[in-house]
Amino acid sequence: xxxxxxxSSQLLSAYLDGELLPAEAAAVQDHLLECAPxxxxxxxxxxxxxxxxxxxxxEPPAEFWEAVRRPPPTRAVARISWWxxxxxxxxxxxxxxxxxxxxxxxxxMIKGTVDRLHAAEIGVDLYVREHxxxxxxxxxxxxxxxGVITGxxxxxxxxxxxxxxxxxx
Amino acid sequence: MDRLxxxxxxxxxxxxxxxxxxxxxxxRYELIVQRYARHVYNIAYRLVGNASDARDLSQEAFLRVxxxxxxVQPDAPxxxxxxxxxxxxxxxxxxxxxxxxxxSLDAPVExxxxxxxxxxxxxxxxxxxxxxxxxxxxxxxxALGTLSAELRLVVILSxxxxxxxxxxxxxxxxxxxxxxxxxxxxxxxxxxxxxxYVDARRQGWDE
Numbered sequence: 001x002x003x004x005x006x007x008s009s010q011l012l013s014a015y016l017d018g019e020l021l022p023a024e025a026a027a028v029q030d031h032l033l034e035c036a037p038x039x040x041x042x043x044x045x046x047x048x049x050x051x052x053x054x055x056x057x058x059e060p061p062a063e064f065w066e067a068v069r070r071p072p073p074t075r076a077v078a079r080i081s082w083w084x085x086x087x088x089x090x091x092x093x094x095x096x097x098x099x100x101x102x103x104x105x106x107x108x109m110i111k112g113t114v115d116r117l118h119a120a121e122i123g124v125d126l127y128v129r130e131h132x133x134x135x136x137x138x139x140x141x142x143x144x145x146x147g148v149i150t151g152x153x154x155x156x157x158x159x160x161x162x163x164x165x166x167x168x169x
Numbered sequence: 170m171d172r173l174x175x176x177x178x179x180x181x182x183x184x185x186x187x188x189x190x191x192x193x194x195x196x197r198y199e200l201i202v203q204r205y206a207r208h209v210y211n212i213a214y215r216l217v218g219n220a221s222d223a224r225d226l227s228q229e230a231f232l233r234v235x236x237x238x239x240x241v242q243p244d245a246p247x248x249x250x251x252x253x254x255x256x257x258x259x260x261x262x263x264x265x266x267x268x269x270x271x272x273s274l275d276a277p278v279e280x281x282x283x284x285x286x287x288x289x290x291x292x293x294x295x296x297x298x299x300x301x302x303x304x305x306x307x308x309x310x311x312a313l314g315t316l317s318a319e320l321r322l323v324v325i326l327s328x329x330x331x332x333x334x335x336x337x338x339x340x341x342x343x344x345x346x347x348x349x350x351x352x353x354x355x356x357x358x359x360x361x362x363x364x365x366y367v368d369a370r371r372q373g374w375d376e
Contacts, residue, residue, distance in 0.1 A: 010350075013349070013352055013353035013356055014334070014349050014353070017333075017334070017352075019333070019349065040371075043371060044360045044367055045353075045356050045357075047360075047367045047370045047371060048356050048359050048360040048363060048367055049328050050370075051305070051309055051359075051363060051366060051367070052309060052328035052329055052359070053329065055215070055306055055309055055310075058210060058214035058215070060206065060207065060210040060224070060227070061220065061224060063224065064206075064210060064224050064227065064228060065206070067224075067228045068202055068206055068227075068228060068231045
């Protein structure tokens with residue numbers, strides 16, 4: 001069996017490790033005898049392998065032995081197992097959503113009560129006029145509370161009611 | 170935070186239950202520790218290149234063994250499984266912390282310098298100093314760090330831990346030919362990275 005230079009250079013590591021079939025190994029050996037670049041490459045690989053093999057065995061620290069020998073605490077295992085970052089994110093997200101919903105419900109409720117009191121104090125008609133005026137000057141910042149106007153059955157829109165009354169008369 | 174991150178992704182709800190092991194089972198675990206702990210730590214250390222990550226990684230590997238103790242057959246070949254755990258944990262670590270990866274195989278060593286721990290000596294030191302063992306070790310570790318994860322593990326299993334191609338193929342669950350080509354490629358890159366040291370040893374050989 002003969003092999004070319006390229007094939008031989010691909011097999012040098014396996015040859016070095018004794019991992020070739022006998023026929024392949026013999027062919028590589030023959031090639032090495034006649035090819036100086038392959039001999040140099042083989043030598044480089046052999047030295048590199050030797051360097052790695054000479055590395056000292058990394059000695060585990062005492063804490064490693066302690067941790068490995070002591071059965072893992074149930075608490076830590078349980079914490080890692082169920083209180084995962086995904087779950088943490090879920091719970092935090094849920095809380096944030098609940099807060100937003102609460103704010104959305106509370107703000108109109110409080111504002112509605114305040115406006116209702118105000119409307120009761122000055123009369124719905126005046127209240128609506130006040131806000132109609134405000135809306136004409138600052139259309140984007142009107143603070144009228146619709147609940148005051150539409151919430152009570154007998155408190156219809158002041159303008160509408162005025163028209164209706166006028167028309168009725 | 171990062172250290173915990175190594176551990177959390179694999180945690181499964183099935184492991185929540187606290188297991189009460191019999192003394193025989195605990196003795197078996199101790200035997201596994203005695204037999205493999207050093208190897209697991211050494212492989213982890215050579216993979217990650219620092220003691221703190223190596224410790225976390227190998228501790229986590231044994232935590233897995235401990236949890237799975239009852240499911241492991243007493244005469245099952247533990248070795249492949251154990252090293253596969255180490256490999257998977259390492260890949261998880263790389264995913265969590267892309268910074269650890271110094272992958273560019275063809276980039277010059279200098280580009281990696283910024284990311285390396287301070288205690289490593291400069292590769293351009295004088296030849297006398299280069300021959301000192303400690304510096305050589307550091308240079309080898311640094312060269313290992315420039316390999317991609319898959320090349321690194323193959324070369325560690327082969328040239329540091331001394332496994333055969335077949336054993337490596339079974340640990341990594343890849344074909345024999347893949348082991349062969351990865352190892353060859355890894356050694357070529359390492360040889361290039363460690364050229365001053367390799368050439369120093371070459372003298373007197375190839376005249």
